[in-house]
Amino acid sequence: MKIGVPKEIKNYESRVAVTPAGVFELVNCGHQVFVQEGAGEGSGFSDDDYKETGAYMLPTIEAVYAMTDMIVKVKEPIAYEYNLVKKNQIVFTYFHFASSRELTEAMINSKAVCIAYETVTDAEGTLPLLTPMSEVAGRMAIQQGAKYLEKPIKGRGVLLGGVPGVPPGKVLVLGAGxxxxxAAKMAAGLGAHVTILDINMKRLRYVNDVMPSHVVTEFSSVYNIKKHIKNHDLIIGAVLIPGAKAPSLITRDMLKDMRPGTVLVDVAVDQGGCFETTMPTTHDDPTFIIDDIVHYCVANMPGAVPYTSTLALTNVTLPYVLKLANMGWEKACEQNGDLRSGLSIVKGEVVAKELLEVFSLPLV
Incomplete structure (x- = not known):
């Protein structure tokens, strides 16, 4: 199979979908890999690194799409790429269709085979291709939140860990996935007081068992959320419904109950966001303020740490890329339930039930 690795063109997206080590594995299996020049530079891989492992380097993104049977990416195609996607071409990447009708309709019109990293589900019911980026994003949420709590950036002026004689900051985490x-682990490590809410008691018991005593668990309810937003400095939106839009747990009118300078970090922005006031932002302009509340809603947070993120992601995606390349998408999805669960749109037809619910699109 001819496999294409284009350079990511989303704002500040420096990850790459296949490393030189991945190219080596694919070439050894008899496949051809076409990599766009400069695709790996942001993650620390030079064109020469790719050439040494057998990749063919192409000068443009257009050439990569035109030459290949399967495109392997990190982020969803953006508008410029819509017309580059070919009929029957496999596109394997994070799509997050639920947050973009435009993208969904574009991929339907392309007649391509779209397999979404974020809905690939293994036998244990976990999301193996989403997990490493969730780990990065969860840790980054505290790192970024701590920064934006600083007064020069319009935050409350709170140091999360506190100092002797001064109590630590308070972090509210919505979701125990x-x-x-x-996020709770990072916040606790900084010395913050952490409250984590979820409706899954099994997850809350797990958190209670593995976290230190200054991480407190509570059942998630509107009442408890309203109670805690009044006195927490940093609020992390971390709720995921695979393939569907995230629930809005904090509404616009609830902002008035927060203290000025409270920081909201919405890690679920790719799926529409946990906050009613969420709007996707970029690393160029990561925050906005509504009613004196700082919102951080960057849609590709792990893209800011591409070296770590690329290695973490490709560790888990390469086995699936090999299955698709070795068997073809139909046989690979027939024999692997996890890959089959990632199928979202196939040759113009929606096959993911969640998209029917979100957009009322036709389902085969």
């Missing part, structure tokens, strides 16, 4: 647990 991978993002939430990683």
């Amino acid at each position: 991978v993002v939430g647990v990683q």
Whole structure:
């Protein structure tokens, strides 16, 4: 199979979907890999690194799409790429269709085979291709939140860890999944007081068992959320419904109950966001303020740490890329339930039930 690795062109997206080591594995299996020049530079891989492992280097993104049977990316195609996607071409990447009708309709019109990293589900019911980026994003949420709590950036002026004689900052985490647990771990490590809310008691018991005593668990309810937003400095939105839009747990009118300079970090922005006031931002302009509340809603947070993120992502995606390349998408999805769960749009037809619910699109 001819496999294409284009350079990511989303704002400040420096990750790459296949490393030189991945190229080596694919070439050894008899496949041809076409990499756009400069695709790996942001993650620390030179064109020469790719050439040495057998990749063919192409000068433009157009050439990569035109030459290949399967495109492997990190982020969803943006508008410029819509017309580059070919009929019957496999596109394997993070799509987050639920947050963009425009993207969904463009991929339907392309007649391509779209397999979404974020809905690939293994036998244990976990999301193996989303997990490493959720781990990165959860940890980054605290790193960024701590920064934007600083007064020069319009935050409350709170040091999360506090100092002797001064109490630590308070962090509220909505969701005890991978993002939430990683965020709680980082916040606790800084010395902050952490409250983590979820409706899944099994997850709350797990958090209670593995976290230090200054991480407190509570059942998530509108009442408890309204109670805690009044006195927490940093609020992390970390709720995921695979393939569907995230629920709006904090509404616009609830902002008035927060203290000025409170920081909201919405890690679920790719899926529409946990806050009603969420609007996707970029690393160029990461925050906005509504009612004196600082919002950080960058849609590709792990893109800011591409070296770490690329290695973490490709560790888990390469086995699936190999299956698709070795068997073809139909046989690979027939024999692998996890890959089959990632199928979203196939040759113009929606096959993911969640998209029907979100956009009322036709389902085969």
